[in-house]
Amino acid sequence: MVAPELLSKINERRVLEFIQASGPSSRAAMVRACGMSAPTVSKAVASLVRRGFLEESGLSEGFGRPGKLLQLSEQTANVLWVVVDAGMCWAGSARLDGEVSEENVRSFSTPETYAELLSAIEQHLSDFVGGEVSTLGSRFRGVGVSVPGLLNSRLDRTVISPNLHLLDDQSLASELSRRLGLRCVALQESHALCVGERMYGAARGMDDFAMLDVSTGLGLGIFSGGRLLTGNSGMAGEIGHITVERAGIRCGCGNRGCLETVATDSAFVREMSHLLGKSVGINEAIHAIRSGRVDSAAVVERTVDYMAIAVAAVINVFNPSTLFLHGKLLASDQAIFDRVLAEAGRRTLKPSFADCRILQSQGNKRLGAVAGIIGNLADEMAPSMAWFEPGGAKTISAPGGE
Numbered sequence: 491m492v493a494p495e496l497l498s499k500i501n502e503r504r505v506l507e508f509i510q511a512s513g514p515s516s517r518a519a520m521v522r523a524c525g526m527s528a529p530t531v532s533k534a535v536a537s538l539v540r541r542g543f544l545e546e547s548g549l550s551e552g553f554g555r556p557g558k559l560l561q562l563s564e565q566t567a568n569v570l571w572v573v574v575d576a577g578m579c580w581a582g583s584a585r586l587d588g589e590v591s592e593e594n595v596r597s598f599s600t601p602e603t604y605a606e607l608l609s610a611i612e613q614h615l616s617d618f619v620g621g622e623v624s625t626l627g628s629r630f631r632g633v634g635v636s637v638p639g640l641l642n643s644r645l646d647r648t649v650i651s652p653n654l655h656l657l658d659d660q661s662l663a664s665e666l667s668r669r670l671g672l673r674c675v676a677l678q679e680s681h682a683l684c685v686g687e688r689m690y691g692a693a694r695g696m697d698d699f700a701m702l703d704v705s706t707g708l709g710l711g712i713f714s715g716g717r718l719l720t721g722n723s724g725m726a727g728e729i730g731h732i733t734v735e736r737a738g739i740r741c742g743c744g745n746r747g748c749l750e751t752v753a754t755d756s757a758f759v760r761e762m763s764h765l766l767g768k769s770v771g772i773n774e775a776i777h778a779i780r781s782g783r784v785d786s787a788a789v790v791e792r793t794v795d796y797m798a799i800a801v802a803a804v805i806n807v808f809n810p811s812t813l814f815l816h817g818k819l820l821a822s823d824q825a826i827f828d829r830v831l832a833e834a835g836r837r838t839l840k841p842s843f844a845d846c847r848i849l850q851s852q853g854n855k856r857l858g859a860v861a862g863i864i865g866n867l868a869d870e871m872a873p874s875m876a877w878f879e880p881g882g883a884k885t886i887s888a889p890g891g892e
């Protein structure tokens with residue numbers, strides 16, 4: 491027997507999720523789609539309007555007795571998001587249906603210190619309310635943050651961030667929550683990619699898939715049996731720190747020869763910089779292989795081989811139905827992507843490889859941060875697994891590179 495109050499909250503969540511997925515809708519459409527009675531829908535709508543999630547749109551549907559369409563409240567049904575990465579950070583706002591518009595995106599160079607990072611995030615987010623941090627709560631429901639490194643969910647702390655040590659031993663979500671006066675949830679960046687892809691990208695409806703991020707670091711997110719694999723304390727998936735070169739270069743984690751030091755965009759950039767005799771970024775490195783300015787064949791081959799080793803390891807261990815790859819080098823050239831696939835095919839157990847599709851990821855970390863806070867808000871509203879179920883949200887195109 492479900493308590494009436496809980497049932498009301500579950501109904502509210504269903505109505506809200508329907509509008510998030512379908513856009514402005516009439517009460518009649520909600521009755522049809524949610525399988526609830528008209529009085530139940532009306533009661534849920536009234537509560538959601540009172541709490542600032544929904545508003546009447548001014549548009550109406552149908553002939554005869556037109557019903558006003560309900561939509562997400564423009565002013566108060568919004569969230570904030572932050573992506574922290576080595577080199578660059580992004581911050582912005584999003585609607586409660588996950589839509590991020592480009593004019594609401596800010597980017598800034600990653601500061602040198604943790605204190606400066608906190609200040610920069612606070613400053614960029616407060617821009618959305620004319621600089622008045624204390625009024626953020628009147629427009630936004632929470633903040634989702636994507637962070638690199640090992641995020642220990644039991645300790646609520648980044649215990650080590652190999653590529654951004656200023657986050658070591660810091661509780662970014664708690665600190666931001668305190669400063670901004672908003673609910674704040676942090677997601678490890680590979681987990682963010684995973685959750686974003688499942689809520690808004692190409693993994694909608696998938697229960698067993700993997701997300702291999704080969705951009706800055708090498709991260710892995712696994713959905714198995716419909717759940718994100720977190721391990722004992724949220725630190726599962728760190729395949730980037732297994733040793734593949736016994737006497738390889740020093741990794742940000744302190745070990746030598748980690749997979750992350752050879753199978754990532756960062757590794758490719760490091761080797762291309764060496765070849766070009768100057769420090770370049772990923773876009774310039776990709777441009778250099780296209781222009782033929784230097785003989786980059788060996789560098790590309792080495793990167794492709796190690797990326798294939800990472801792909802093979804993930805498929806052998808987790809047997810995903812689909813493996814999404816996230817990285818700029820792979821996204822830049824279909825031929826390079828195909829070479830990784832061919833090499834992975836040679837290195838993976840044949841039946842496991844045959845059972846797995848390998849695709850480019852469509853999402854990015856910002857969608858993951860948005861999905862993280864929206865999912866968290868929904869879970870707080872009422873318990874339901876429906877949030878992550880097939881077709882639970884619309885596909886959101888994901889401009890932006892992070």
Ligand SMILES: [Zn+2]
Binds near residue numbers: 731732741742
């Ligand atoms: Zn390492």
